[in-house]
Each structure stands twice: as structure tokens, then as C-alpha cells.
Amino acid sequence: MFPRLELDPAREVPLYRQLFEQIRVAIEDGRLAPGGRLPATRQLAEELGLNRATVIAAYDLLEAAGLISRHVGRGSYVAAAPVRSLDWSALLRRFETHSTPPAPWSPAEDAISFATSRPSRELFPMEDFRRTVEEVIDSAEAADLLQLGSPSGLGALRRYLLERAQREGLARPGDDVIITSGCQQALDLLGRVLISPGDAVAVEDPVYPGIRFSLERAGARLLGVPVETEGVDPEHLERLLREEHPKALILTPNFQNPTGATMPLASRMAALQAARAARVVVIENDIYRELRYQGSPLPTLKQLDETGNVVELRSFSKVAFPGLRVGWVIGPKALVARMAEVKQWTDLHTDQLSQAVLLRFAESGRLERHLRRVRRAGAERLAAALEACSESLPSGTRFTRPHGGMSLWVELPAPLDAAELLAKSLREKISYLPGRYFAVSRSHTRSLRLSFAGVETEKIRRGISTLGRLFTEELERLREAAEEPAPALV
Amino acid sequence: MFPRLELDPAREVPLYRQLFEQIRVAIEDGRLAPGGRLPATRQLAEELGLNRATVIAAYDLLEAAGLISRHVGRGSYVAAAPVRSLDWSALLRRFETHSTPPAPWSPAEDAISFATSRPSRELFPMEDFRRTVEEVIDSAEAADLLQLGSPSGLGALRRYLLERAQREGLARPGDDVIITSGCQQALDLLGRVLISPGDAVAVEDPVYPGIRFSLERAGARLLGVPVETEGVDPEHLERLLREEHPKALILTPNFQNPTGATMPLASRMAALQAARAARVVVIENDIYRELRYQGSPLPTLKQLDETGNVVELRSFSKVAFPGLRVGWVIGPKALVARMAEVKQWTDLHTDQLSQAVLLRFAESGRLERHLRRVRRAGAERLAAALEACSESLPSGTRFTRPHGGMSLWVELPAPLDAAELLAKSLREKISYLPGRYFAVSRSHTRSLRLSFAGVETEKIRRGISTLGRLFTEELERLREAAEEPAPALV
Numbered sequence: 001m002f003p004r005l006e007l008d009p010a011r012e013v014p015l016y017r018q019l020f021e022q023i024r025v026a027i028e029d030g031r032l033a034p035g036g037r038l039p040a041t042r043q044l045a046e047e048l049g050l051n052r053a054t055v056i057a058a059y060d061l062l063e064a065a066g067l068i069s070r071h072v073g074r075g076s077y078v079a080a081a082p083v084r085s086l087d088w089s090a091l092l093r094r095f096e097t098h099s100t101p102p103a104p105w106s107p108a109e110d111a112i113s114f115a116t117s118r119p120s121r122e123l124f125p126m127e128d129f130r131r132t133v134e135e136v137i138d139s140a141e142a143a144d145l146l147q148l149g150s151p152s153g154l155g156a157l158r159r160y161l162l163e164r165a166q167r168e169g170l171a172r173p174g175d176d177v178i179i180t181s182g183c184q185q186a187l188d189l190l191g192r193v194l195i196s197p198g199d200a201v202a203v204e205d206p207v208y209p210g211i212r213f214s215l216e217r218a219g220a221r222l223l224g225v226p227v228e229t230e231g232v233d234p235e236h237l238e239r240l241l242r243e244e245h246p247k248a249l250i251l252t253p254n255f256q257n258p259t260g261a262t263m264p265l266a267s268r269m270a271a272l273q274a275a276r277a278a279r280v281v282v283i284e285n286d287i288y289r290e291l292r293y294q295g296s297p298l299p300t301l302k303q304l305d306e307t308g309n310v311v312e313l314r315s316f317s318k319v320a321f322p323g324l325r326v327g328w329v330i331g332p333k334a335l336v337a338r339m340a341e342v343k344q345w346t347d348l349h350t351d352q353l354s355q356a357v358l359l360r361f362a363e364s365g366r367l368e369r370h371l372r373r374v375r376r377a378g379a380e381r382l383a384a385a386l387e388a389c390s391e392s393l394p395s396g397t398r399f400t401r402p403h404g405g406m407s408l409w410v411e412l413p414a415p416l417d418a419a420e421l422l423a424k425s426l427r428e429k430i431s432y433l434p435g436r437y438f439a440v441s442r443s444h445t446r447s448l449r450l451s452f453a454g455v456e457t458e459k460i461r462r463g464i465s466t467l468g469r470l471f472t473e474e475l476e477r478l479r480e481a482a483e484e485p486a487p488a489l490v
Numbered sequence: 491m492f493p494r495l496e497l498d499p500a501r502e503v504p505l506y507r508q509l510f511e512q513i514r515v516a517i518e519d520g521r522l523a524p525g526g527r528l529p530a531t532r533q534l535a536e537e538l539g540l541n542r543a544t545v546i547a548a549y550d551l552l553e554a555a556g557l558i559s560r561h562v563g564r565g566s567y568v569a570a571a572p573v574r575s576l577d578w579s580a581l582l583r584r585f586e587t588h589s590t591p592p593a594p595w596s597p598a599e600d601a602i603s604f605a606t607s608r609p610s611r612e613l614f615p616m617e618d619f620r621r622t623v624e625e626v627i628d629s630a631e632a633a634d635l636l637q638l639g640s641p642s643g644l645g646a647l648r649r650y651l652l653e654r655a656q657r658e659g660l661a662r663p664g665d666d667v668i669i670t671s672g673c674q675q676a677l678d679l680l681g682r683v684l685i686s687p688g689d690a691v692a693v694e695d696p697v698y699p700g701i702r703f704s705l706e707r708a709g710a711r712l713l714g715v716p717v718e719t720e721g722v723d724p725e726h727l728e729r730l731l732r733e734e735h736p737k738a739l740i741l742t743p744n745f746q747n748p749t750g751a752t753m754p755l756a757s758r759m760a761a762l763q764a765a766r767a768a769r770v771v772v773i774e775n776d777i778y779r780e781l782r783y784q785g786s787p788l789p790t791l792k793q794l795d796e797t798g799n800v801v802e803l804r805s806f807s808k809v810a811f812p813g814l815r816v817g818w819v820i821g822p823k824a825l826v827a828r829m830a831e832v833k834q835w836t837d838l839h840t841d842q843l844s845q846a847v848l849l850r851f852a853e854s855g856r857l858e859r860h861l862r863r864v865r866r867a868g869a870e871r872l873a874a875a876l877e878a879c880s881e882s883l884p885s886g887t888r889f890t891r892p893h894g895g896m897s898l899w900v901e902l903p904a905p906l907d908a909a910e911l912l913a914k915s916l917r918e919k920i921s922y923l924p925g926r927y928f929a930v931s932r933s934h935t936r937s938l939r940l941s942f943a944g945v946e947t948e949k950i951r952r953g954i955s956t957l958g959r960l961f962t963e964e965l966e967r968l969r970e971a972a973e974e975p976a977p978a979l980v
Contacts, residue, residue, distance in 0.1 A: 013663075021663050061663075066796050085798040086769060088824035091737070092683050118638045129636065130627045133843075137620045146619065146811035148608045173507050173514075173551065181671055181815075181837040188836050192707075193582050213835035217682075247581070279576060306556050308575040321636035323842035325671075334578035345703035346678050347671040351841040352813035353623075 002039055003031050005048060015050060016057035023058065027067050027078055028085060038068060038076040111429040112463035114450040117257055117406040118322055122456070123377055128366040129321070129357075135364075136356045145352040151344040152336075153179025153328070154355040160363065161314075165330050169303045170312060176336040178343070181350045183287050183315040183327040184210050189339045189346070190248075190283060190311070190329075191218030200246035202280070204232055206409070206438030206447070208257040211250055211285070220247075224440030227256060229400050231263035234270035241278035248281040253301060255288040255405025258438045258449035262403055265298055272304055282310045287327070290319050290371055291453070292404035293379035308332055316358045318406065319371055324354035378404070378453055384460045385452040392468025394475050406453035409435075411446050412471060415478055418448040424470050430463050492529055493521050495538060505540060506547035513548065517557050517568055518575060528558060528566040601919040602953035604940040607747055607896040608812055612946070613867055618856040619811070619847075625854075626846045635842040641834040642826075643669025643818070644845040650853065651804075655820050659793045660802060666826040668833070671840045673777050673805040673817040674700050679829045679836070680738075680773060680801070680819075681708030690736035692770070694722055696899070696928030696937070698747040701740055701775070714930030715739075717746060719890050721753030724760035731768035738771040743791060745778040745895025748928045748939035752893055755788055762794055772800045777817070780809050780861055781943070782894035783869035798822055806848045808896065809861055814844035868894070868943055874950045875942040882958025884965050896943035899925075901936050902961060905968055908938040914960050920953050 003026040007018045026032045038044075041059060045052040059076055062068040070076045136142065145154075152158060158177045165171035180186040187210060195201065197219030203211055205224030215222060223244055225232045231253060241249065251271060253263040263271070275282045284301040302312040315327035329336065343349070361367045385408060389399050396413030412418060419434035432451075435444025452460055493516040497508050516522045528534075531549060535542040549566055552558040560566045626632065635644075642648060648667045655661035670676040677700060685691065687709030693701055695714030705712060713734055715722045721743060731739065741761060743753040753761070765772045774791045792802040805817035819826065833839070851857045875898060879889045886903030902908060909924035922941075925934025942950055 017663050024663075085822075086771060088822050091771065092825065092828045093686055116638065121633055121637050124633050124636050126633055129632075133623060133627050137623050142619075143611055143614050143616055144813075146614050146813040147611050148606065148807075148812040172555075173510055181841070184835065185837040196583055210835055210838075217832075217835065281576060281581065317638075322638040322838075323634075323636040325837060325839070325841045332575075332578050335582065338582045342707075345674065345700055345707065347675040347815060347837070348700075348812075349815070351671070351815045351844050353844055353847070354841050357843070 002044075007048065007050070016054045016061070019048075019050075019055065019058035020061040023062060024065065024067055027062075032078050034078050034080050036078045038078070040075060111431065112455060112459045114430070114432040114452065114455060114463060116454065117318075117449075117451040118454045119318065119320075119374065119406075120377065120454045120456070123370075123374055124321065125366065125370050125373070128370065129361070132361045132364065132366060133357055136353070136360050141356075145356050149349040149352045151178075151340040151349050153177070153350055154352055154359070157326075157355045157359040158328075160359055161328050162330075165312075170300065171330050172305075172308055174308060174333055175330055176333045178329050178336045178339050179350045179355060180327045180329060180339075180343070181347060182317055182322075182325040183285065183313050184214070185325075185343075185346075185350075186313045186315075186327055186329045186339075187211055187214040187285075188217075189342055191215055191220070192342050192346075193335070193338045194218075194248060194281065195220045199248075200244055202237070202240055202244070202246045202249040203440055204250070204252065204256060205440035205442055206258050206435060206444055207250075207440055208252070208285075209437055212440065215250075222440055224442065225249075226442065227259050227261055229259075229261055231256060231261045231267055232271065234267045234274070237271055238274035238277075241274045241280055245278055246280055248283055249275055250283040250285060251301065252285040252288070253298070254286055255291060255402050255407075257288070257405070258407050258433070258435075259409040260400045260402025260405050260407050261409075262298070268298065268301055268304055272301055272310075275309065276307050280309075283313065284310055285313045287313065287315045287318050288405040289314075291375065291378055291406065293375055293382055295403045302330065311335065316362075316367075319374070320358060320361060320367060324351075324358060326350060326354050326358050378406075381452045381455065381457055381460055382408075384457045385450060385464060388461050388464035388468070389450075392465045392472075394468065394472040397471075407449050407451045410448050410450060411435075412448070413475065414446060415482075416471060416475055417445050419445065421471060421474060422448075424474070425467060428466050428470065430466055432467075497538065497540070506544045506551070509538075509540075509545065509548035510551040513552060514555065514557055517552075522568050524568050524570050526568045528568070530565060601921065602945060602949045604920070604922040604942065604945060604953060606944065607808075607939075607941040608944045609808065609810075609864065609896075610867065610944045610946070613860075613864055614811065615856065615860050615863070618860065619851070622851045622854065622856060623847055626843070626850050631846075635846050639839040639842045641668075641830040641839045643667070643840055644842055644849070647816075647845045647849040648818075650849055651818050652820075655802075660790065661820050662795075662798055664798060664823055665820055666823045668819050668826045668829050669840045669845060670817045670819060670829075670833070671837060672807055672812075672815040673775065673803050674704070675815075675833075675836075675840075676803045676805075676817055676819045676829075677701055677704035677775075678707075679832055681705055681710070682832050682836075683825070683828045684708075684738060684771065685710045689738075690734055692727070692730060692734070692736045692739040693930055694740070694742065694746060695930035695932055696748050696925060696934055697740075697930055698742070698775075699927055702930065705740075710737075712930055714932065716932065717749050717751055719749075719751055721746060721751045721757055722761065724757045724764070727761055728764035728767075731764045731770055735768055736770055738773055739765055740773040740775060741791065742775040742778070743788070744776055745781060745892050745897075747778070747895070748897050748923070748925075749899040750890045750892025750895050750897050751899075752788070758788065758791055758794055762791055762800075765799065766797050770799075773803065774800055775803045777803065777805045777808050778895040779804075781865065781868055781896065783865055783872055785893045792820065801825065806852075809864070810848060810851060810857060814841075814848060816840060816844050816848050868896075871942045871945065871947055871950055872898075874947045875940060875954060878951050878954035878958070879940075882955045882962075884958065884962040887961075897939050897941045900938050900940060901925075902938070903965065904936060905972075906961060906965055907935050909935065911961060911964060912938075914964070915957060918956050918960065920956055922957070 005022050007015055041052055041055040045055045067079055068076050069079050162177045191214045195218035199220050200223055201215050201220040202223045202225055204227045225237050286300055302310045311331035399410040400408050402408055422434055433449045435447030495512050497505055531542055531545040535545045558566050559569050652667045681704045685708035689710050690713055691705050691710040692713045692715055694717045715727050776790055792800045801821035889900040890898050892898055912924055923939045925937030
């Protein structure tokens with residue numbers, strides 16, 4: 001029997017390729033046995049309503065691939081020893097991870113996406129960016145940027161960041177800087193140099209999935225520390241560190257992703273004290289630091305630390321351009337040197353054109369000017385989001401009130417389920433990330449993250465208002481259903 | 491007892507920092523006990539021959555770090571509960587690797603480095619590069635480049651590379667492309683998605699250390715296939731695949747690093763046949779392909795393959811600018827999709843400015859123009875290197891005669907040792923990489939890699955001539971020593 005073929009003229013793949021592919025698969029999985037005769041091209045073309053040339057082109061490919069042999073006047077036959085592809089899905093390693101969040105790129109133009117924690121495209125200062133790039137490529141050092149570089153990063157950028165960190169009391173004597181391909185790579189490298197399979201690591205719960213995945217892939221056993229409106233609870237943290245002695249603790253003290261929560265000074269001191277007593281490495285993820293929209297900056301864990309046990313992660317992605325992948329780590333020399341060693345065999349070094357562009361962007365004062373604009377827009381967007389949440393979300397909803405950053409965290413009243421509601425929201429072209437993507441040991445089924453920083457104010461209002469209507473309707477529907485008499489048991 | 495202090499005014503670190511660091515370590519490891527008194531600043535300054543201000547600055551830092559307390563008129567004391575740093579060297583994971591080669595960046599200006607396999611800085615077409623960058627940043631899509639991108643790579647670059655690969659018969663139906671942060675990251679991602687600890691992988695011996703390290707870190711057990719002047723020996727390879735059934739085989743058929751060897755067509759067919767019979771994934775590292783200086787291009791393994799089991803690694807680094815980190819992989823969709831998933835949590839995505847610049851550089855025809863110039867220079871440098879090797883290296887030396895690429899491989903006569911000779915060569919400011927850096931199961935002590943592509947012709951002649959003199963002198967010395975009568979045994 002010749003297999004049933006399903007061709008779709010709407011697909012990008014030309015019909016002859018589709019035909020080739022389907023017959024190839026039928027041969028490779030044995031539905032067409034070696035020696036079996038294929039229909040004549042004219043006959044198959046008629047059956048499928050295709051041009052005969054299309055069928056001939058497909059047979060040509062099959063022949064070129066050694067899958068069939070053609071004999072003038074006798075027809076085409078499945079070749080004796082069909083070529084067998086490897087079963088790739090069986091070859092690939094499986095990773096024991098929670099469900100992967102949707103990839104962080106853009107939905108349709110008219111959609112409203114609260115799903116990705118990224119800056120606003122329309123705020124990019126294109127004229128300043130162009131001027132910066134031109135200064136870099138016209139400089140005498142431009143050719144050096146094109147040559148192979150150092151795993152530790154571009155010398156000039158490292159010096160700039162280290163000196164700034166020293167001035168700010170972020171770098172201690174004995175600290176060094178390594179440039180990474182964004183903060184995500186810093187997490188990956190730390191997982192590789194610090195974590196052995198089975199090591200425990202304490203993380204915030206809920207937590208940014210990129211932190212969870214890096215550590216899980218390194219074989220870490222994750223211990224969740226609950227995050228509330230004021231960040232991790234210091235008493236819970238102290239107890240966990242004392243009892244479990246994890247190897248490391250990762251904290252995001254400013255505008256944590258996903259909750260937007262900020263740790264007050266007292267919590268920071270207590271966390272450091274607990275980490276010091278338990279001799280735990282502290283990794284401070286402070287990539288949102290400069291996105292404060294209200295109140296005064298608090299000292300970082302790294303600034304407060306007296307032990308040299310805090311590793312600081314920073315990045316240009318949230319404050320400038322995420323498309324240029326440049327982050328950095330400030331930490332003890334021994335750690336930074338080992339990270340550079342591993343980085344060399346991971347990707348040799350970070351892209352040098354972007355390192356030079358971001359250095360020039362910072363040094364020239366343009367980054368600071370851009371940040372002022374970003375903070376003004378962020379303050380406005382945050383205010384709009386909070387106002388819309390107050391007005392529109394069903395009563396019984398709780399949400400965080402961040403002082404900066406990119407996201408806020410909403411907990412809906414029971415029995416709503418944020419993941420189930422997402423399908424309805426997407427039909428209205430509004431997206432967000434349900435709480436379970438950020439789960440460590442709690443499930444967060446009623447929660448969701450709203451990333452507001454990349455969305456224009458008007459869309460924030462409209463989007464949250466629509467979400468509020470959907471959530472309220474669903475809540476009423478579920479409550480009515482619960483009130484109906486139970487059907488008789490028969 | 492106050493510890494012995496060793497300060498070095500030649501170091502970059504200021505003296506007061508050195509002093510601070512050494513006293514800090516002495517306090518932390520207990521040589522200076524809590525409550526112990528430090529010498530007065532004046533006294534210590536005299537003892538060490540330092541300015542007193544230097545000592546005061548160090549004591550200030552110690553006090554700020556909570557390590558000492560100072561009492562006016564009574565002196566300085568080690569604080570009661572000294573802050574203890576973690577022992578970072580004990581915390582960091584150790585990797586079971588062979589010795590790491592020196593990092594691939596530039597030595598002094600007047601040195602001659604045959605040590606790194608990289609393009610020539612003075613051949614970079616800076617005007618074409620500047621024009622390309624300007625076109626990219628002036629385009630309507632420039633702002634999109636700055637926004638968060640896709641783990642699979644920039645859409646326009648992926649389409650360009652996939653279409654080109656289809657035209658060249660490199661991409662099969664069902665293949666896809668992922669952009670990586672250079673070819674090194676492709677190896678790293680392949681290690682992560684394909685290799686489980688204990689899996690065997692066949693590699694060339696000698697092999698590029700970046701291949702060995704990626705696989706070793708993934709937990710692979712490496713099986714070396716000897717490379718001779720015509721690449722891997724097909725019979726040896728066939729036997730090894732049949733007997734050991736490794737999960738994957740990595741080959742560099744064109745101008746292999748470090749040997750410069752190229753596999754003839756018959757070897758390529760035989761290798762594919764053996765891999766197909768043993769159901770082994772073939773990873774074809776073809777980053778030197780376009781650097782052919784003589785003869786006609788041979789079809790790649792990927793072009794010859796009929797099974798869909800070959801994964802192709804390519805990169806812009808060797809043909810354009812290694813400082814911009816952009817490579818790509820062509821392979822079965824299932825594999826490419828899994829690589830993208832892992833890449834997302836490794837570094838989110840590859841830098842987008844450089845992806846767009848290299849796309850424009852290729853599309854505009856400037857890459858092809860640059861390549862013509864690079865090939866002309868490469869041919870001249872290769873000829874100079876081969877001539878100098880013939881003229882200067884001691885008799886009994888064997889060396890490869892590559893048809894392209896960046897390196898050639900020299901095997902010195904016994905009892906010379908290339909690693910021992912390197913010290914002498916460095917004194918004459920000439921560097922190369924000894925064979926042992928490329929070792930898998932053979933030791934290659936008599937061999938060395940000469941990377942000629944990034945060195946100007948005149949320096950190639952001078953450098954190899956000097957090496958020849960050194961090697962010949964050492965050979966004569968060793969032979970004379972061997973001829974001397976053995977001393978009496980007493």
C-alpha cells in the first residue's frame with residue numbers, strides 16, 4: 001500500500017519537498033518496504049492533483065538520496081538498503097526541569113505583552129547609540145576589537161567597571177571583574193565553577209527561571225526561601241542556612257524578578273549575618289539596581305559585606321540594550337580567574353564590538369542620560385499599572401507595590417488559576433507569565449507576573465483593565481458553579 | 491611575632507594594598523591572634539623602608555574591614571572576632587583536564603607568535619567594516635537589534651545562512667540553523683545536549699584543545715583517532731567505531747587544527763560509511779573551509795551525507811573577525827531546537843549587533859572580497875613557512891604541507907622535546923604551542939604547531955629560521971652529550 005500523503009500548499013516548504021519528505025519518512029520507517037514499487041509519476045500526480053513536474057522533482061530527490069532506484073520503462077522502486085537516520089529525539093539528553101516559559105520574543109504588533117521583563121524599544125536613544133558606535137569604529141583601537149580577545153573581557157571595559165566598583169565600595173581589595181555574555185552567562189559560569197551535583201543552593205521562591213535552570217543544569221538541589229512584599233523573610237532564611245548549610249545563596253535585593261520586592265536594609269544585614277555564620281557564598285543579582293523610580297538607593301549586600309564572600313552580578317541589559325550581550329561579575333580573584341578559565345572553553349570571550357560600544361556609551365555620559373529618561377518612563381508606567389490593578393482586579397486580589405524594576409506580582413483570589421486564565425487572555429491578545437514558571441517549592445498557581453516596563457502607559461491601562469474584566473467574570477462563573485446544588489449520585 | 495611581609499613595588503597593586511592584603515591574610519589564618527598588638531605605623535614604615543603614609547593607609551583599610559581596632563595613644567590591635575573569608579580555592583570545582591594552553595591573546599609587539607590560530611590584524615578591511623556597521627546602525631531595523639532577541643539567532647541571518655546552505659547542498663530537508671556565540675559555543679552546546687557522563691566520543695589526535703575541553707567537561711570519554719598528513723586514517727577509524735560504538739565522532743576534514751591536514755574524498759566517503767554503519771553522530775567542524783590556498787574544494791561530509799546524521803559547524807571567526815563572536819550550526823531540527831533551549835539558559839542569545847554586522851558584511855559581497863585578499867596573503871605565508879621549514883629545521887624533522895588553513899604541524903627528530911625547547915624560544919621572543927596541548931591518547935612530545943596565518947611573511951621567515959637554529963643547536967648538544975663516556979659507577 002502506498003502511504004497516505006498530506007500536502008499543504010500554504011506551507012513555506014515547496015510541494016515537491018513535502019512530497020519527498022513524506023515518502024522518505026515512509027521508506028525510513030518501513031511503511032514502504034525495500035523493493036516495493038512506487039506509483040508512476042503521472043498516476044501519483046493525478047491522484048494528488050499535482051503538476052507531474054512536482055512529482056518528478058520529488059522522485060529526483062529520492063533517487064539522489066539513494067532511497068529509490070528508477071529504471072526506464074520499468075518504474076521506480078524503493079532501494080534495497082534504505083538510508084536510516086538516527087533517532088535524534090532518543091539521542092538528546094533530557095533535562096529534569098519544570099516547564100520552560102515561552103521564549104522571550106515579541107508577539108504580534110497589536111498585542112499587549114506583560115510577559116517579558118525587558119526595556120522599552122521606543123525609549124532606545126537611537127541617535128546617541130549611532131554616535132557611540134561611530135566613535136568606536138572610528139577610533140584607533142577599532143581593529144583590536146576585531147581580533148581575538150581575552151576570556152576575562154576587554155581590558156578598557158574591565159578597568160572602567162572595576163574602578164567604578166571601587167569608588168562605589170562594591171569592589172574589595174582582592175576583587176576582580178570578568179565580563180560575561182550577559183548576566184545569564186554569569187549564572188551559567190557560576191553553576192559550572194561552584195556547584196557539584198547534589199550541592200544545595202538557596203534561591204528566592206518565586207525566582208527568575210534563568211536562575212533556576214542554570215543551577216538545575218549544574219546539578220544543584222534548590223531550596224526555596226519565600227519572597228514576600230519585603231523580599232525574603234530574614235528569619236526563614238537564617239533558619240534554612242543554619243539547618244541546611246547550602247553551598248550558595250542567590251538574592252536579588254532590588255526589585256526582584258518576578259515580585260518587584262526590595263529587601264529593606266535590616267533584612268540585608270540579617271541575610272549577610274546569616275550567610276556569614278553558615279559560611280555560605282552569597283551571589284547578589286543586582287541587575288535592576290539603577291531602575292529605582294522612588295525612594296533612596298539602599299546599600300548592596302556587596303557594599304555591606306565585610307567577609308569578601310559576596311559575588312556581585314551586573315549587566316547592561318536592563319539599563320541599556322538587551323540585544324547587546326554584556327554583563328559583568330565582581331568577586332574574589334580566585335573565583336573570577338576560574339570563571340575566565342571555564343569561559344574560554346564555553347565561548348572564548350564576550351563579543352568585543354558590543355563591549356566597546358557599551359563602554360563608550362557609559363563613559364560618554366549617554367548611559368546616565370538614557371537612564372534618567374528610562375526612570376521617568378518607568379515611574380509613569382509603574383504608577384499606571386498600580387492604579388489599573390487597584391481599579392480593575394477582582395476584590396481579594398493582592399499585588400506588590402515595587403519601588404522600581406520591571407515587574408509586579410499579582411495573587412488572585414481562590415479558586416482562580418492564572419495558568420488557566422492565560423488562554424482566555426491570549427484570545428484578547430494579552431499575555432503574562434503565570435506564577436508556576438517562577439515556582440521553586442511553592443506552586444504559585446494563583447499568581448502571575450506583570451512586566452510593565454516595556455509596555456506603553458496607555459496599553460498598560462487597557463491591558464490590565466481587560467485582564468481585570470476577564471478575571472472578575474471567571475471568578476463569578478466559578479462561584480456560581482460552586483453554589484449550584486450537587487447532582488444526585490446515581 | 492609579626493609575620494614576614496614581602497612587598498613588591500613592581501606590581502600593579504599599590505604598596506598600601508599589598509600591605510593590607512598580607513596583614514589581612516595573617517589575621518584571617520590566625521598567624522596574628524585576636525587581641526594581638528600591631529607595630530606602630532612609624533616603626534613598621536622604618537622596618538619595611540616605606541613611607542609612613544603607606545602604612546597608615548593600610549591600617550585604615552584594616553580598620554575599615556573590621557580587622558583591627560585603633561586606640562589613640564595605645565596602638566592598634568587585632569579585632570576580637572576577625573572576619574573570615576571563605577576559602578575560595580577549596581570551594582571551586584576542579585576539572586580533570588590536561589594542562590590549559592596559554593590564553594590566546596597577544597604577546598609583546600616585537601615578538602613573533604606562532605602560538606594562536608587567528609587571522610591577521612593588518613588584513614582587516616577597516617573601511618569596509620566601518621561602512622558595514624554604518625549601514626546596519628542607519629537601517630530601519632537598528633532598534634530591533636538592541637531589543638531582546640531569539641536564542642536561535644537573528645531571523646535575517648538564519649534565513650541567509652540556511653538558504654545558502656540549501657543552495658550548496660549543505661542543508662537537507664528537515665535541517666535547521668542556530669546561531670552560536672562562535673564555534674566554541676556550538677561545541678559546548680553539543681556537549682550539553684548530546685553527551686551524558688561516560689559517553690565515548692571519537693576525536694582526532696592531535697586535536698584542537700577547545701574540542702577536548704568541551705567534551706571532557708560534558709563528561710565524555712575521548713577516543714583518539716590518529717591524524718596523519720592525509721587526516722584520520724579511515725581504517726583505524728572504521729575499526730574504532732565498530733569496536734567502541736562511540737556516541738559521536740568529531741572531524742575537521744579541511745585544514746585540521748593543529749595539523750593542517752585535509753581528508754581526501756575517499757577518506758571522507760569511508761568515514762561517513764563507517765559512521766553510518768556504527769550509527770554514530772558525525773560533527774563536522776568546517777570553520778577553515780574557505781581558507782583554501784591551493785587545489786579545488788572537496789565536498790564536505792555534510793554534503794556527501796545521505797543519512798541526515800551529520801552536524802555542520804561553521805563560523806565567521808576565521809574568515810572575518812574573531813572579536814565578533816558569531817558561528818552557526820546546521821543540523822536536524824530536533825537537535826537544533828534542543829540546542830536553542832539550552833542556549834536560552836546559557837546566554838539568552840548571541841549578540842545581535844554583531845550578527846547584523848556580519849550578515850551585512852556577507853550579503854554586501856565585502857566578505858568575499860576580504861576572503862580573496864586573505865587567501866592571497868595566506869598562500870604567500872604558507873609558502874614562506876614551508877620554505878623556511880625546509881631550509882632551517884634540523885634534518886630528520888617532518889612537517890605537514892597544508893593546502894589551506896592557519897597552521898602546520900612539525901615533528902622534530904628524537905630526542906628533542908618541543909615543550910622544553912619553548913622556554914629557549916621564548917627567550918628569543920618566539921612562541922608556538924607544543925604538541926602536548928593537542929594530545930588525546932598519544933603524547934606528541936616531539937611535535938609543535940606553527941600557526942602562520944596571522945604572522946607577516948618576513949616574520950615567518952625570521953621566526954622559523956631562528957627556531958631552526960635553536961632546534962639544531964639543541965639537537966647537537968644532546969647528541970654530543972649522549973656520545974660522552976658514561977661516568978664510572980662508584
